[in-house]
Amino acid sequence: MGPLLIAACVSLAVWLWLTLGQGMFWRTDTRLPPRHAPAHWPSVAIIVPARDEAAVLPKSLPSLLAQDYPGEAEVVLIDDGSTDGTAALARRLADAQPGLPLTVVSPGDPDPGWTGKLWALRHGIAHVLTPPGSTTEGVRDGRTAPAYLLLTDADIAHEPDSLRELVAAATAADLDLVSQMARLRTVSAWERLIVPAFVYFFAQLYPFRWINHPAARTAAAAGGCVLLRTGAAVRAGVPDSIRQAVIDDVSLARAVQRTGGRIWLGLAERVDSVRPYDSLGDLWRMVSRSAYAQLRHQPALLAGTVAGLALVYLVPPVALLGGLATGRPAVAWAGGLAWLLMAGTYAPMLRYYRQPLALAPLLPFTALLYLLMTVDSAVQHYRGRGASWKGRTYARPSDA
Structure with a gap:
């Protein structure tokens, strides 16, 4: 069994787990819980x-x-x-x-x-x-x-x-805290490619159903x-x-x-971000300014994240195309099934953002961009620039 087949099988196993065992993170039906008017409206x-x-x-x-x-x-x-x-x-x-x-x-x-x-x-x-x-x-x-x-x-x-x-x-x-993830703008080509994936990755890290459980x-x-x-x-x-x-x-x-x-988090229906991210650079800065902080500024977590993103998101298309090119059907099948699960779990988020489902197979490319943004976030941190936003730099922030 070659290394590419092993990697493809591991990636497929991960995608089976993510699809079934990660709090159904890919579903987009977590909206405001049942509600009724209180007897007295609080200030x-x-x-x-x-x-x-x-x-x-x-x-x-x-x-x-x-x-x-x-x-x-x-x-x-x-x-x-x-x-x-x-x-x-x-x-x-x-x-x-x-x-x-x-x-x-x-x-x-x-x-x-x-x-x-x-x-x-x-x-x-x-x-x-x-x-x-x-x-x-x-x-x-x-x-x-x-x-x-x-x-x-x-x-x-x-x-x-x-x-x-x-x-x-x-x-x-x-509930003590009710939060809605505002629907971000998806007008420019880069917004359409990157924004739905941003929310998809967030939900994968923090499944809403897990957060909302008592x-x-x-x-x-x-x-x-x-x-x-x-x-x-x-x-x-x-x-x-x-x-x-x-x-x-x-x-x-x-x-x-x-x-x-008690806290609750879900997707918004009537709350929208109006901030434009017209260029890749705008979106790059939005992600990279806090990506390494999410990893607690730990090199080991950075290395694991890069390896994990490569295994989960990049191996499937490489295995499918490589297996087809070299006549190794097992490799192609494992990679193809993993890529299919990836695209299938991404489709609901694209529908929520009213984007064409044809973007779903492009998720590996978007994940590669996020991988590079995360590495850049670490580079900027060690250059002393840290998290930078609107003229302020936070070199070594805490995220307790």
Whole structure:
């Protein structure tokens, strides 16, 4: 038995396991759990960290201001040192559109040991819990602090009923954290090739069904849309307890789960990212800035990941084509079946993103790109550039 046949058989066995034993990660029917209107709609503060977001804010902020929510709600935008007029634009958008009240907070540059987004969230949460001039946490102008916090990125647009549906799901199932993975933009050719695979790989690492099980030990969230019970945030000490995290959404979910909170993650139907990634370089930077942090900056984990990606995603097409070319049917069959399982499990994600199923056989090529992005992430880390985003570099972040 030659090495290529062994590798093809191992890859096929892995794909059989992934298809049947990895929490049915490939299914895309994990949407908001059953929900109904609560007897009393709890108050919510929508917290939006924003750094140089003037290009996307006109497509996202009005959707938050226009939320059709029966209870008390407000929007707090944290201007994280923007140089493009983000804060002034936010105020103009709020003045031009009646809806939820908007407050803009400008906390200044992060203290040492903080990533920019979590620094912004810290000040947004502090604002809604203890406003300037108040000495009593939980009391704001004679009102109690909001019962929930909606943490949403500045590039995320919400349908008018988004907040209402999130709160209904959280209250009906008594969840401390409800997160939806926003549907990312798939307009450019590179977005169509890479974006659905990004979500597919994420679900493979963090199967939604495992996360959502009441006794789950797997934890993850999607940072673009997180509804968090205020009490759970206080109990978990977030964001202070995860202040150095580059992969802040996963770290947030772990912190909430560790302190006894119930979490839920699924795909969104009416929450969309409006940020464009028109070029391969844009997408490359989006992935590589945190890929090595996901591996805890461990060379051994990097080597294992590269080997694993090659075995699982690259061996099947090589075995099929190599077996056909050299007249080794066993090699071709093993590689072909593994490639078929790969494409078959990818098809539901392509349908969710409304992309042609003809892209499914191209997943090995996309996986090769992700492999190279991961290696580049490690290279940048050891060059001292680490995770870089909008002019800030976090050389050695923690992802506790």
